[in-house]
Amino acid sequence: MRTPRMFRSTRTVTAARRPKRTGLLLGGAVAGLAALALSACAGPAVGAASTPKASASSIDWSAVTPATSITFWSNHPGKSQDTEQAVIDAFTAKTGIAVNLVTAGASYDEVAQRFQAASQTKDVPDVVIASDVWWFRYHLNNQIIPVDDILKAVGSDTSDYVPALYGDYEYDGQHWAVPFARSTPLFYYNKDMWAAAGLPDKGPSSWAQLADWSSKLKGQVPSNGAAMGLSTGPSWGAWWLENFVWGQGGQYSDKFDLAPLTNDATVAGVQQLKDLVSSGTIAISKDSVADFTAGAVASTIGSTGSLAGVLKSAKFSVGTAYLPDGPKGSGTPTGGTGVAIAAASDKPHQLAAAMFVDFLTNTANTATFSQATGYMPVRTSAVESDTMKAVYAKTPQFRTAVDQLADKARSQDDVRVFVPGADAILNSALEQVLLQNADPKAALQQITPQLQTAYNENVEPYL
Amino acid sequence: MTLTTRPPRPPATEAPDSSPALGQTDPHQRPARAGLTERFATLLAPVTGRDLGPLARRRRRTGWVAFIALAGPNIALLLMFVYRPLLQSLYLSTLQWNLGSSVARFVGLGNYVEWFTAPSTRQVLTTTGIFTVATVGGALVLGLGLALLLNRPLPGRDIARTVAFAPYVLSGLAVGILWLFIFDPRYGLLSVVLGWFSVASPQWYTDPPWPLVMIVVVYLWKNLGYVTLIYLAGMQAIPQDLRDAAALDGASPARTLRSIVLPLLAPTTFFLLVTMILSSLQSFDIIQGMTKGGPVGSTTTLMYQIYQEGFVNGRAGYASAGATVLFLLLLAVTGLQMRFVERKVHYA
Numbered sequence: 119m120r121t122p123r124m125f126r127s128t129r130t131v132t133a134a135r136r137p138k139r140t141g142l143l144l145g146g147a148v149a150g151l152a153a154l155a156l157s158a159c160a161g162p163a164v165g166a167a168s169t170p171k172a173s174a175s176s177i178d179w180s181a182v183t184p185a186t187s188i189t190f191w192s193n194h195p196g197k198s199q200d201t202e203q204a205v206i207d208a209f210t211a212k213t214g215i216a217v218n219l220v221t222a223g224a225s226y227d228e229v230a231q232r233f234q235a236a237s238q239t240k241d242v243p244d245v246v247i248a249s250d251v252w253w254f255r256y257h258l259n260n261q262i263i264p265v266d267d268i269l270k271a272v273g274s275d276t277s278d279y280v281p282a283l284y285g286d287y288e289y290d291g292q293h294w295a296v297p298f299a300r301s302t303p304l305f306y307y308n309k310d311m312w313a314a315a316g317l318p319d320k321g322p323s324s325w326a327q328l329a330d331w332s333s334k335l336k337g338q339v340p341s342n343g344a345a346m347g348l349s350t351g352p353s354w355g356a357w358w359l360e361n362f363v364w365g366q367g368g369q370y371s372d373k374f375d376l377a378p379l380t381n382d383a384t385v386a387g388v389q390q391l392k393d394l395v396s397s398g399t400i401a402i403s404k405d406s407v408a409d410f411t412a413g414a415v416a417s418t419i420g421s422t423g424s425l426a427g428v429l430k431s432a433k434f435s436v437g438t439a440y441l442p443d444g445p446k447g448s449g450t451p452t453g454g455t456g457v458a459i460a461a462a463s464d465k466p467h468q469l470a471a472a473m474f475v476d477f478l479t480n481t482a483n484t485a486t487f488s489q490a491t492g493y494m495p496v497r498t499s500a501v502e503s504d505t506m507k508a509v510y511a512k513t514p515q516f517r518t519a520v521d522q523l524a525d526k527a528r529s530q531d532d533v534r535v536f537v538p539g540a541d542a543i544l545n546s547a548l549e550q551v552l553l554q555n556a557d558p559k560a561a562l563q564q565i566t567p568q569l570q571t572a573y574n575e576n577v578e579p580y581l
Numbered sequence: 582m583t584l585t586t587r588p589p590r591p592p593a594t595e596a597p598d599s600s601p602a603l604g605q606t607d608p609h610q611r612p613a614r615a616g617l618t619e620r621f622a623t624l625l626a627p628v629t630g631r632d633l634g635p636l637a638r639r640r641r642r643t644g645w646v647a648f649i650a651l652a653g654p655n656i657a658l659l660l661m662f663v664y665r666p667l668l669q670s671l672y673l674s675t676l677q678w679n680l681g682s683s684v685a686r687f688v689g690l691g692n693y694v695e696w697f698t699a700p701s702t703r704q705v706l707t708t709t710g711i712f713t714v715a716t717v718g719g720a721l722v723l724g725l726g727l728a729l730l731l732n733r734p735l736p737g738r739d740i741a742r743t744v745a746f747a748p749y750v751l752s753g754l755a756v757g758i759l760w761l762f763i764f765d766p767r768y769g770l771l772s773v774v775l776g777w778f779s780v781a782s783p784q785w786y787t788d789p790p791w792p793l794v795m796i797v798v799v800y801l802w803k804n805l806g807y808v809t810l811i812y813l814a815g816m817q818a819i820p821q822d823l824r825d826a827a828a829l830d831g832a833s834p835a836r837t838l839r840s841i842v843l844p845l846l847a848p849t850t851f852f853l854l855v856t857m858i859l860s861s862l863q864s865f866d867i868i869q870g871m872t873k874g875g876p877v878g879s880t881t882t883l884m885y886q887i888y889q890e891g892f893v894n895g896r897a898g899y900a901s902a903g904a905t906v907l908f909l910l911l912l913a914v915t916g917l918q919m920r921f922v923e924r925k926v927h928y929a
Contacts, residue, residue, distance in 0.1 A: 162676070162678050162682055162683055162684055162685035163683060163684050163685070164676060164684075164685050164686065164687050227893065231680075231892045231893075233681070234680045234681025234895060235680070235681070237681040237682075237683070238681075255679065255681070255895060256681075258679065258682065259679055259681045259682040259683065260682070260683060261681060342767065350787075350875075350876065351873070351875060351876075352873060352875065352893075402787055403766075403767070403786070403787065404761075404765070404786035404787065409767065412767070412768065414767055538679065538894045538895045538896065539890075539893070539894035539895075539896070542889070542893065542894070545875075546875075546877055546878060549875065549876045549877040550877055553787050553788065553789070553876055553877060554789070554877060564700075568700075571695075572894075575677055575896075576677070576679055576894075576895070576896060579677075579686060580679065580682065580684075
């Protein structure tokens with residue numbers, strides 16, 4: 119796999135300016151820029167008012183013959199490379215279509231960065247990982263095609279996808295990806311501490327109840343511990359915070375309208391979290407899941423995808439529960455990644471890609487993938503399959519995660535997942551409140567213009 | 582993936598010497614005040630004569646052939662991979678362009694206006710300033726101290742030198758991740774050590790300004806070996822007769838250090854100052870490995886902001902505007918140093 123152009127050029131810069139002072143001065147100063155010179159061969163077309171969006175309706179897919187070889191860019195979520203390869207081998211045996219599995223990064227962001235940088239070249243995949251915060255940008259950039267028609271053409275039953283998970287990829291009445299490695303936040307608790315504190319063997323039904331239980335749990339944790347640990351940070355903090363906000367009836371945005379972000383309900387959600395932190399019920403740390411498995415906190419919120427790791431490293435019995443409710447609502451945000459089909463590929467490759475995407479997420483394979491990684495089964499028919507029943511028998515904690523998905527899952531508010539940089543901006547407001555004792559309303563008001571600018575600049579002109 | 586760009590590491594031969602003739606024979610001695618230009622000028626000197634005889638014409642041709650053959654590949658690489666991206670980046674900074682999109686809008690200086698008026702800019706510049714001063718100043722002072730120590734005939738000195746230099750060759754990302762374990766306020770080695778002195782560990786990850794302090798400490802640890810190595814080389818080039826003369830005059834070790842060693846190390850210090858500032862302003866890997874610029878942006882330097890805006894937020898035009906600012910900043914800092922500092926540090 120070829121190194122992306124910008125990284126290559128940076129390295130050459132370093133080598134080229136070794137000997138001379140002149141080179142040192144200019145070369146050194148330029149290197150930062152060179153790293154940013156993104157597309158060395160072709161830049162964007164300037165001045166186009168809006169992107170012409172791919173419209174798939176006019177294509178007669180039955181007249182297309184699928185290609186015999188396609189490329190899939192993945193980060194192997196949940197260390198799933200072997201599982202992915204096994205699915206691919208089965209797919210090739212069944213259809214004769216070879217799939218070249220490429221490790222395109224270690225995280226969703228790295229795959230996305232590479233996919234975007236490669237968009238100006240011919241070196242693009244046919245199928246690509248498309249995480250919750252990235253698929254919409256692929257769509258805005260016209261890098262992926264809607265999947266509705268093409269999946270119908272290959273005989274995929276999209277109505278069998280878990281509605282909340284497939285619905286995440288809907289925009290403009292079309293779906294732009296299919297769910298693959300999907301997760302939600304989950305409440306983890308230390309059953310041993312719970313029992314020693316005399317609490318019932320279940321999670322708190324509300325945040326208020328957790329506050330009540332806090333004093334009992336304090337006796338079970340070290341002096342610098344707490345009833346619950348949470349961590350902030352990009353790609354994380356603003357995800358679970360949705361639960362607090364929804365619990366008070368608030369939201370980050372109504373579609374792209376930011377008015378709800380600073381209304382009383384949303385402020386109350388952040389305020390409730392702040393109160394729980396200042397009263398000592400919740401402690402904020404770098405890695406609350408690590409703190410939890412080490413016994414420093416009695417409970418935490420972690421991704422469902424972390425379940426296998428938690429069970430492996432915890433030396434106590436681990437319980438899982440739904441995220442607690444607020445007084446005016448509840449909900450667990452969905453997350454994780456789907457797979458999308460590249461717009462740059464030609465029709466035969468797209469058709470082969472659709473066949474592969476369908477196969478990768480069919481009932482048997484999503485169950486196998488779930489079993490291997492701890493991500494959710496993405497098809498309703500897989501939830502009660504024998505494979506999943508074996509999983510539930512072995513790790514009953516996973517059942518909670520799947521049930522929560524059915525009972526409580528809710529698609530995230532648009533601004534976080536659709537506006538570039540919004541996740542980081544929301545997280546910075548959260549950190550100001552929790553780490554610097556800022557007033558929730560002031561912090562949310564302060565980020566509103568930033569979010570609005572990000573939307574006006576980077577989203578609206580391309581809708 | 583790291584975007585690290587390092588300053589060059591020329592062989593440390595910046596030997597200050599009292600003999601001018603000797604000094605000029607070594608191309609590294611005076612870090613080529615006009616290196617390239619001067620050499621071209623010499624090479625091409627005959628061509629400036631007005632009435633060229635056949636000999637001069639031939640010499641001119643030979644000069645050009647030599648110039649193309651020797652400098653050509655290097656210039657081509659510079660043009661291709663330094664100046665072309667530089668110009669492209671300048672062009673991109675006038676666009677609103679979502680990274681990966683096939684279309685963009687021309688916004689003129691809009692990105693610059695936004696950057697200079699953004700509420701985060703002041704914090705980013707302050708963070709960059711503190712980080713640069715702390716890392717460069719700290720590395721020079723500590724590196725000099727370590728070099729003085731390792732320049733003495735101590736037992737196991739060679740091993741100590743190797744150990745001191747080793748961190749420099751490690752990957753910054755790996756170093757950052759390893760140090761996270763040491764700094765962990767709950768289980769980290771550092772909290773245990775602080776516990777011996779009944780000091781509670783600061784909240785290194787979550788309580789500004791401690792995250793920035795943590796980054797500076799790790800950066801110093803990683804780069805100290807390089808500074809020490811260069812200083813050691815500089816010290817070994819100080820002529821023994823000067824030390825001997827100072828000893829004969831009854832100078833104390835402190836006085837020798839102040840009046841002989843430090844002044845003669847000035848070119849080395851200058852070289853380190855330039856390269857360390859460039860390196861520090863462009864550092865990326867440790868921040869990426871440890872804090873990702875957080876919390877609350879407290880460890881977001883200008884370089885890291887450019888990465889975040891460009892590759893995380895996908896705002897290629899805005900990031901390019903930030904990159905231009907960084908470029909001008911580096912140019913200004915280096916220009917000032919060349920103009921005002923360099924001329925004061927050479928005794929040769």
